[in-house]
Amino acid sequence: MAPDMSAIPQPSTRPARGLRRASRGVAGFVLTTAVTFLGLLAITFFIGRVVPIDPALAVVGDRATQEQYEAARVALGLDRPLFVQFLVYVGDVMTGDLGQSITTNRPVAEDLARVFPATLEMATLGILAGVLIGVPVGVWAAVRQGTWIDQVIRIFALMGYSVPAFWLGLVGLALFYAGLGWVAGPGRIDIFYDGLVEPVTGLLLVDSLIAGDFTVFGNAVSHIVLPATILAFFSLAYIARMTRSFMLDQLGSEHVTTARVKGLPEWKVIWVHAFRPIRVPLVTVIGLSYAQLLEGSVMIETVFSWPGIGNYLTTALLNADMNAVLGATLVVGVVFVAINRLSDVAYRLLDPRAKR
Amino acid sequence: MSELLTIRDLRVSFPTHQGRVEVVKGLDLSLGRERLGIVGESGSGKSMTGRAILRLIRPPGRVTAAEMTFDGQDLMALPERRMRALRGARISMILQDPKFSLNPVMTIGRQIAEALDAHERPSRGERRTRVRQMLERVRIADPDRVARMYPHEVSGGMGQRVMIAMMLIPRPALLIADEPTSALDVSVQAEVLELIDELVRDEGMGLILISHDLALVSRFCDRIMVMAGGEVVESCAAADLRHASHPYTRGLIEAVPRMDETRDWLPVLDRAARAGT
Ligand SMILES: Nc1ncnc2c1ncn2[C@@H]1O[C@H](COP(=O)(O)OP(=O)(O)O)[C@@H](O)[C@H]1O
Ligand SMILES: [Mg+2]
Numbered sequence: 274m275a276p277d278m279s280a281i282p283q284p285s286t287r288p289a290r291g292l293r294r295a296s297r298g299v300a301g302f303v304l305t306t307a308v309t310f311l312g313l314l315a316i317t318f319f320i321g322r323v324v325p326i327d328p329a330l331a332v333v334g335d336r337a338t339q340e341q342y343e344a345a346r347v348a349l350g351l352d353r354p355l356f357v358q359f360l361v362y363v364g365d366v367m368t369g370d371l372g373q374s375i376t377t378n379r380p381v382a383e384d385l386a387r388v389f390p391a392t393l394e395m396a397t398l399g400i401l402a403g404v405l406i407g408v409p410v411g412v413w414a415a416v417r418q419g420t421w422i423d424q425v426i427r428i429f430a431l432m433g434y435s436v437p438a439f440w441l442g443l444v445g446l447a448l449f450y451a452g453l454g455w456v457a458g459p460g461r462i463d464i465f466y467d468g469l470v471e472p473v474t475g476l477l478l479v480d481s482l483i484a485g486d487f488t489v490f491g492n493a494v495s496h497i498v499l500p501a502t503i504l505a506f507f508s509l510a511y512i513a514r515m516t517r518s519f520m521l522d523q524l525g526s527e528h529v530t531t532a533r534v535k536g537l538p539e540w541k542v543i544w545v546h547a548f549r550p551i552r553v554p555l556v557t558v559i560g561l562s563y564a565q566l567l568e569g570s571v572m573i574e575t576v577f578s579w580p581g582i583g584n585y586l587t588t589a590l591l592n593a594d595m596n597a598v599l600g601a602t603l604v605v606g607v608v609f610v611a612i613n614r615l616s617d618v619a620y621r622l623l624d625p626r627a628k629r
Numbered sequence: 630m631s632e633l634l635t636i637r638d639l640r641v642s643f644p645t646h647q648g649r650v651e652v653v654k655g656l657d658l659s660l661g662r663e664r665l666g667i668v669g670e671s672g673s674g675k676s677m678t679g680r681a682i683l684r685l686i687r688p689p690g691r692v693t694a695a696e697m698t699f700d701g702q703d704l705m706a707l708p709e710r711r712m713r714a715l716r717g718a719r720i721s722m723i724l725q726d727p728k729f730s731l732n733p734v735m736t737i738g739r740q741i742a743e744a745l746d747a748h749e750r751p752s753r754g755e756r757r758t759r760v761r762q763m764l765e766r767v768r769i770a771d772p773d774r775v776a777r778m779y780p781h782e783v784s785g786g787m788g789q790r791v792m793i794a795m796m797l798i799p800r801p802a803l804l805i806a807d808e809p810t811s812a813l814d815v816s817v818q819a820e821v822l823e824l825i826d827e828l829v830r831d832e833g834m835g836l837i838l839i840s841h842d843l844a845l846v847s848r849f850c851d852r853i854m855v856m857a858g859g860e861v862v863e864s865c866a867a868a869d870l871r872h873a874s875h876p877y878t879r880g881l882i883e884a885v886p887r888m889d890e891t892r893d894w895l896p897v898l899d900r901a902a903r904a905g906t
Pocket of ligand 2: 677807808
């Protein structure tokens with residue numbers, strides 16, 4: 274018997290142990306997510322306290338008496354200890370109460386339920402195109418390293434780094450909307466189609482399909498195609514650049530040489546032996562890129578008058594609309610946490626070296 | 630003895646800032662079904678020689694040879710597809726460190742099966758049996774369990790035995806072992822080498838054992854080639870090593886410490902000597 278047999282860790286073969294371990298994993302997952310979320314709430318709560326906007330003053334106005342001001346403070350609960358205020362805040366958020374927006378005069382939660390899907394729709398199309406094109410392009414550039422194809426792809430990816438989004442948006446509108454008339458102009462939908470389909474998911478493309486209204490669907494497509502393409506270009510450039518560099522690392526590695534020594538065909542060497550190990554870092558890159566798009570690309574949403582969360586947050590900031598700012602910040606934070614947790618799950622699924 | 634591999638004037642070069650640099654400078658070699666050791670210090674071109682035989686040196690590296698034939702086939706002229714059919718199946722290579730040379734995200738069993746599938750079309754059951762038998766032949770006691778494990782779950786010595794199994798499962802005629810034990814614990818080095826030796830004898834394979842360890846190579850090989858700076862400076866039967874004439878080889882021999890001596894200083898290798906004679 275070989276002396277180094279003892280060095281082998283025992284993999285779990287008995288299902289009971291595996292099950293217990295999995296349930297512990299789920300519990301840990303829920304716990305860390307909850308803690309992260311609480312931390313996030315603490316941050317937004319803290320921001321609400323440190324900004325130089327006095328909520329009581331905002332309610333009563335500049336010319337109120339001291340008594341009126343104090344009464345407003347008590348009514349808002351600002352006289353209670355900070356810890357209690359935080360608990361109340363957490364309770365409010367849990368019940369979906371994010372306060373009233375002074376810009377729209379509607380509950381912030383309602384506003385967010387309307388603007389977030391607009392961003393989600395565009396960001397999802399953007400990331401889908403970014404991944405479906407960016408990953409193969411990055412792999413291709415790495416495999417053809419140093420050839421003219423690689424150079425073209427690299428220049429293209431560099432443009433995604435250096436070209437400003439608003440410029441690309443304006444040029445795109447001037448060319449494809451004003452010039453050629455191939456796509457619709459700013460906004461999510463033409464005014465006379467607005468409100469025609471019942472919002473179910475808030476995603477216009479999905480809702481119009483559910484309603485079976487292909488005219489609305491077509492109109493929504495012609496509105497979203499240009500801004501989504503521009504977003505896709507930026508995420509594509511980033512994803513392709515990262516894929517290329519991960520792949521170059523792998524293609525020069527020893528285990529890829531091993532694959533070639535075995536006599537495997539080149540497509541297997543590339544897609545099985547070089548590509549599979551980079552799925553883990555790629556998931557992180559894609560998650561980051563998606564989170565960035567979901568934050569709402571302020572530039573693109575402004576240029577295209579897109580009623581998304583980036584636009585909403587900017588307007589709220591300019592109007593010192595604190596409830597709206599905090600609510601939108603919270604949504605952005607939740608998106609980040611969620612995507613982070615999802616890449617974590619993907620990491621555990623894709624990399625056998627990750628402790629399960 | 631029938632020739633398995635014949636190489637004349639093999640040259641490998643890479644572009645650098647100072648222009649193209651040759652790292653293998655006109656190497657001649659002929660090998661039957663015997664065990665040849667290539668020794669030399671680090672950077673002397675041993676690995677590049679091994680990889681050139683398998684045509685694994687990729688641009689911008691360049692390989693030329695007046696002749697490079699394996700089993701009657703001209704390796705330099707073979708189309709890539711035919712070369713691929715040869716790799717693994719007829720000529721195989723064990724790399725240095727199993728920590729890096731095994732795919733980290735694929736189970737051991739699949740990696741071995743894949744080497745078989747690249748050249749044969751076994752049925753499912755046959756594939757399972759062959760993988761298991763191969764693991765048993767490299768003295769892995771619990772083959773079914775190990776086949777389900779990932780490379781990071783096994784020790785270096787076991788990883789290298791997995792590597793050997795993977796490279797020998799399609800029954801190649803020539804095995805190149807490039808420093809197969811340099812990355813392993815001293816305690817398992819001998820074991821792995823003896824395993825390679827045993828399998829090579831059983832199968833009647835040719836072996837090229839690459840190492841920087843002269844003593845080790847002379848123990849396991851019939852013939853020895855000493856490389857320095859990309860050139861072969863000495864080529865002799867292992868038994869005749871004591872009579873080696875080249876000053877560089879002599880330097881290597883002198884530098885090996887022995888149990889039965891009391892030397893305060895080991896001599897420093899005289900690198901100028903490799904240019905001599
Ligand atoms: N891609 C490369 N570009 C330039 N030089 C290289 C490259 N690969 C290897 N070399 C050089 O070739 C020489 C021989 O390398 P190698 O055959 O790996 O040596 P060893 O005898 O230690 O196996 C070394 O000096 C190394 O620096
Ligand atoms: Mg080497």
